[in-house]
Amino acid sequence: MAIFKQYTKKDGSKAWLLQAYLGVDEVTGKEVRTTRRGFKSKKEAQLKLNELVLEFEKNGLKKNEQLTFNQVYNDWIEQYKNTVKESTFKKTITLFKHHILPFFGNMRINKIEVSHCQKAVNLWAKKLKRFKMTVNYAGMVFDYSIRLGLISNNPMKLITMPVIKNEVEEEVNNFYTKDELTQFFNYLEKENDPKIYALFRVLAFVGCRKGEALALTWNDINFEDKQIIINKTLTRGINNNLIIQTPKTAHSKRVISVDDKTLDILKKWRVTQKKEYFIRGYNTLNKSQLVFSNTANDLLQPTITRKFQVRLENKYGMRRITTHGFRHTHCSLLFEAGASIKEVQDRLGHTDIQTTMNIYAHVSQKKKEQTADIFADYVGI
Incomplete structure (x- = not known):
């Protein structure tokens, strides 16, 4: 059964519409009806109906609807x-x-x-x-x-x-050299913010992701065995709120060895944290206490690192890298120090080794370029 009607459009012109029953949806058992407008004549509307009926019988509801x-x-x-x-x-x-x-x-x-x-x-x-x-x-x-x-x-x-030119080059250059890293921490120390100093020390010397660092609690740090356990990360949820969840991949769960100076910096920050937050009315002695928290002792906004980086870039002319670049810095300097690809991959928790390999290739090229100078300096003629 179908109904054909002529109607008046908003611009005053006439057109035809059709209202028709096409059949029953085999999946839901419900009747399928349709309304179509904008036909120049009744005949055009009738032809469209014939087309719809045939299409429905052949393809069913979903194709008939021509979903967007x-x-x-x-x-x-x-x-x-x-x-x-x-x-x-x-x-x-x-x-x-x-x-x-x-x-x-x-x-x-x-x-x-x-x-x-x-x-x-x-x-x-x-x-x-x-x-x-x-x-x-x-x-x-x-x-x-x-x-x-x-x-x-x-x-x-x-x-x-x-193919985007310089795509890989931009990625592998997103890290500091040994001298630049030393310079960065010299400048950062002048800012007299022990929490931020400790945070960047962890990023650069542990090589963890920013979200992993910001999710750390004191019970994740084993000062006796000189290790940090990575088992969670800070990220944003559906409503843009900060949440803690499991790491990026299963391979991201790992135990990382930590050097003595980094542990000493963290110990000093813990003492300072206890004093500063006690004044604010917070007890930071429980084991689940965040290592890096905001003034309300809650999750720290991830943008805090970029804020301090921009400050140092503007104040001291530091070369710009992203916060994630400190992870690449850790990777690059490990290779320069002689670490193997496998050691670096395990330490950084890389599932896909391509980023590691890109940086390795960059460091290897740098060493190749130095080979001629090493030979000439040795021969001395």
């Missing part, structure tokens, strides 16, 4: 959230909100072609440093569409991935 990318995404994200940590889920929905959905959101999933995907990827490559991750996430929605039977292949897998 956004509709498929909403279904996919509900399944995805049960497979990842809260912090990863939060980053994923942010990525879709700001980059993927603005491009594909309103497009019919079965009408998206390789050319559309290529245009999106080229755009992301210009705007995003980690654009390949965005490509992968968009591809997950297309893969989900294939499983639903909405499309037959993933157009995102057929794009040509742009």
Whole structure:
């Protein structure tokens, strides 16, 4: 049964609409009805109805509806959230909100072609440093569409991935040399902030991630055995609130040996922390006490490190690296000191060794360049 009506549009022109019963959804058992508007004539509306009926009988409800990318995404994200940590889920929905959905959101999933995907990827490559991750996430929605039977292949897998010049060079140069690191701590000491000094000491001399350092409690530090246990990390949850959760990967859980001076700096900070926070009304003697906390003795904002780095850059002209660059610094100087690739990988908790290898290659090249000078200095003629 179908109803055809002529109606008046907002601009005063006439058009036809149809209201029709298409059949019963085999999955839900519910009746499927549809309303379509904007036809120039009744005949055009009747032809569209015939097309809809045939398509429904052949393909069922989902294909008939011609779902948009956004509709498929909403279904996919509900399944995805049960497979990842809260912090990863939060980053994923942010990525879709700001980059993927603005491009594909309103497009019919079965009408998206390789050319559309290529245009999106080229755009992301210009705007995003980690654009390949965005490509992968968009591809997950297309893969989900294939499983639903909405499309037959993933157009995102057929794009040509742009090559960004100096991408690797920027990554491997994100660390300090031995002299620059010494200079950094000399300047930082002048700022007279023992908590921040201890924090950067841990980042540079333990090589842990910033989130791992900010999640440390005093019972994670074994002063007798000279070890720090990494078993949790600070990150952001769905509502952008700070949370503590398990580390980035299973390989990230590790026990790291610590040098005597770093342990001595941490001991001195613990004494200072006890005095400063007692004045504020907090008892910091319990074992679950955070090593680095804010003035309310709660989780410290991760942006605190960047704040001090900018201060030193502006005040003393220090070369800019990211906070994560201190982890790369640790990696680089370990290689210069003679540590093996395997030793560095285990210490840093790398699952993917590629970043370690990039820095290793950079340090190896530096040593190769010094070889000629070593020979000439030795021969002396």
